[in-house]
Amino acid sequence: MATVKMTPQAVETVPVFNRNFEDFLDFLNAEASPSISPKRFSLVFRVDMQTLAAQARVHRNTLSRAPDTESVQSYLRESLRVMRAATDVSDSIEKAIFWFKNNPLPAFDYKTPQNLVSEKRTEALIRYLQSLRAGYTG
Numbered sequence: 001m002a003t004v005k006m007t008p009q010a011v012e013t014v015p016v017f018n019r020n021f022e023d024f025l026d027f028l029n030a031e032a033s034p035s036i037s038p039k040r041f042s043l044v045f046r047v048d049m050q051t052l053a054a055q056a057r058v059h060r061n062t063l064s065r066a067p068d069t070e071s072v073q074s075y076l077r078e079s080l081r082v083m084r085a086a087t088d089v090s091d092s093i094e095k096a097i098f099w100f101k102n103n104p105l106p107a108f109d110y111k112t113p114q115n116l117v118s119e120k121r122t123e124a125l126i127r128y129l130q131s132l133r134a135g136y137t138g
Helices: 021-028 038-045 049-056 060-065 070-090 093-102 113-118 122-134
Strands: none
Touching: 021 038, 021 070, 038 049, 038 060, 038 070, 038 093, 049 060, 049 070, 049 113, 060 070, 070 093, 070 113, 070 122, 093 113, 113 122
16 A cells, blocks of 8 residues: 655745835735735735635635736725725734734724725725824814
8 A cells, every 4th residue: 555645835924014014015916916916815814715705705716716807906905905004003014914804893883894895895994094093083
């Protein structure tokens, strides 16, 4: 009986970005193409490709077979717009990622920012973040 030796797949590590948004964007642009890499996006946000496809509202095969399609890239770009605004408020990309995935927002019926981007409510979310950055007035 023959045995098959399994070799572990190379696992790409995610660097710590702190506040360096340019390094963050460079990492997401894996092949130096004009597109955001869905694979790297899923790696940074620790979300599987099937979940990412559901959030982007595309078929799961679209991410691997046609990652440059407008529907995929639009979702990724809108997520990055929110991330940029969140990083300006939180002073850390890692904190902004945690906030993006996990913080239920009372002003938006306790939906997470990730869900709001999927629902195409990016503009309202960015206005909310801008108001937080400006501070409460009243």
